[in-house]
Amino acid sequence: REIMATLVGADPRSDVAVIQLAETDNLVPAKLGNSDEMEVGDWVLAMGSPFGLEMTVTAGIISAKGRGPGINDREDYLQTDAAINPGNSGGPLINIKGEVIGINTAISSRSGGYDGIGFTIPINMANFSVNQIVDHGSVKRAFLGVGIQPLDRQLRDALEVEATHGVAIINIQPESPAEKSGLKTGDLILEFNGQKVDSPRKLQGIVEVLQPEKAYPMTVLRSGKKETIDVTLGEMPDDYSLSSFNRNEPEAEESPQETTQEELAGLGIEVQDLNAEFAEQLGLNVKEGVVITSVDEEGPAASAGLSPGIVIAQVGSQKVNTVEELKKALEDKSLDNGIALLVKSRSGNRYVVIKN
Known part of the structure; x- marks a missing residue:
């Protein structure tokens, strides 16, 4: 059965689009699950049309969470070993309750085919984009304006801090909410809006779904002391890119001048x-x-x-x-x-x- 559809809107940052079907007779909507509840080792089914073979179902498990293979601007993927091949993209990943918990999007492969590593957009992430598109016509994200780095054990020991989680601020965008709130490079972000921050992607995921122009509490570790700072988030500009503002823009390359070393x-x-x-x-x-x-x-x-x-x-x-x-x-x-x-x-x- 073929059904005509029109594009309602798209979110290139997350690789999610919303379409409206011309007819819905005799169609049963899929039940959506909660991707945040999925754990490594949970059984899943992947559905799609790999290599044009329609209605193919493969089985596997959730292999990992929070993956970011560098495919899209916004990534917090579920990784699965359920066979995913060209033609599976856009198909659902389903839990054992029959609920859709993800949208299959990509594979990691040297051969171009299934090598046991597939990536899925968590349905909770997709739902955020969908709701924003339906309500506003586009996706409005909040942003903080910081460059951050994971707080691994080696860095934690070198900084002589006892924090077991957090991220380190390595850069602050000029005129950003972070700068206006008084954040400093070297601050360690431990919590944001009451949620523990244990990775850069976790902080990104917490911040972006919040309401711009509203203040939220942030717990930071500064010079060995915990502080709570209220941050009023901004609305992310369309051309915003963390990697671009974190670069120290190269000019012409020349030899250094002679000075005392x-x-x-x-x-x-x-x-x-x-x-x-x-x-x-x-x-x-x-x-x-x-x-x-x-x-x-x-x-x-x-x-x-x-x-x-x-x-x-x-x-x-x-x-x-x-x-x-x-x-x-x-x-x-x-x-x-x-x-x-x-x-x-x-x-x-x-x-x-x-x-x-």
């Missing part, structure tokens, strides 16, 4: 103060910090992935604008425990942990 033998690097002229020569849109001019290939900094031209902006949560400030900030740090440096490069900001 100082060696930090323990880290295996040579550094110097950063000024506007030097930053321009390096092609960095960075105004403050200490620039690395040389790296010992056998030193701990090289092992951590540091290279000449990278700017050290903070030691932990402490800003450093000169070599002297950097040396002072490093005085009570130990390579045995790890030293957390917030660094800036053309590709963006990130925390790097240097250890022996």
